[in-house]
Amino acid sequence: MATLPRVVELGRDPKSSEVIEEIVKMEKKIFPKHESLARFFIDELRKKNSGLMYMDVGGEVIGYVMYSWPSSLYASITKLAVNENHRRQGHGEALLRAAIEKCRGRKIQRICLHVDPSRGSAVSLYQKLGFQKDKLVECYYSENRHAYRMFLDFD
Numbered sequence: 241m242a243t244l245p246r247v248v249e250l251g252r253d254p255k256s257s258e259v260i261e262e263i264v265k266m267e268k269k270i271f272p273k274h275e276s277l278a279r280f281f282i283d284e285l286r287k288k289n290s291g292l293m294y295m296d297v298g299g300e301v302i303g304y305v306m307y308s309w310p311s312s313l314y315a316s317i318t319k320l321a322v323n324e325n326h327r328r329q330g331h332g333e334a335l336l337r338a339a340i341e342k343c344r345g346r347k348i349q350r351i352c353l354h355v356d357p358s359r360g361s362a363v364s365l366y367q368k369l370g371f372q373k374d375k376l377v378e379c380y381y382s383e384n385r386h387a388y389r390m391f392l393d394f395d
């Protein structure tokens with residue numbers, strides 16, 4: 241019987257270090273160096289105001305979303321990725337929805353994120369879930385690599 245995909249919140253249990261290793265591998269594969277959080281994952285996750293959820297399909301980690309809430313005013317989606325061979329099956333949307341719900345639960349008014357305009361799939365996904373483009377931030381990632389700042393306000 242096929243195992244149903246499930247969104248899991250990264251815990252502090254021993255299995256979490258294996259999961260982080262998998263995610264770091266994916267991060268290096270999917271993102272260019274200047275956009276990759278691979279080197280900072282563990283430090284980032286030690287912070288009390290950040291969280292990570294991943295998509296588990298039969299014990300395999302196939303995607304992840306990372307978020308933080310730097311203040312009581314807003315939260316940020318800091319990463320979202322799905323393995324190339326598992327895309328277009330609804331996993332990215334499920335992860336993003338789960339992260340939005342987490343942030344909503346923290347009674348935050350706004351979620352912000354930055355995304356490279358050339359990442360069309362991600363921009364469409366963010367727009368599908370209600371994010372709006374705020375502005376283009378020049379040289380956000382590196383010289384000549386800009387980012388849209390996007391936001392979602394809760395009512």
Ligand SMILES: CC(C)(COP(=O)(O)OP(=O)(O)OC[C@H]1O[C@@H](n2cnc3c(N)ncnc32)[C@H](O)[C@@H]1OP(=O)(O)O)[C@@H](O)C(=O)NCCC(=O)NCCS
Binds near residue numbers: 320323333
């Ligand atoms: C962006 C990403 C996470 C989407 O994951 P996914 O699991 O393939 O997305 P889903 O199957 O859940 O698709 C949900 C929506 O995303 C958008 N989308 C996803 N893939 C798309 C594509 N190839 N072209 C256009 N829109 C796309 C659509 O709006 C889609 O809704 P629809 O199915 O009703 O058209 C994935 O493409 C990815 O990991 N990309 C590389 C990393 C990245 O760019 N991350 C975001 C920046 S941090």
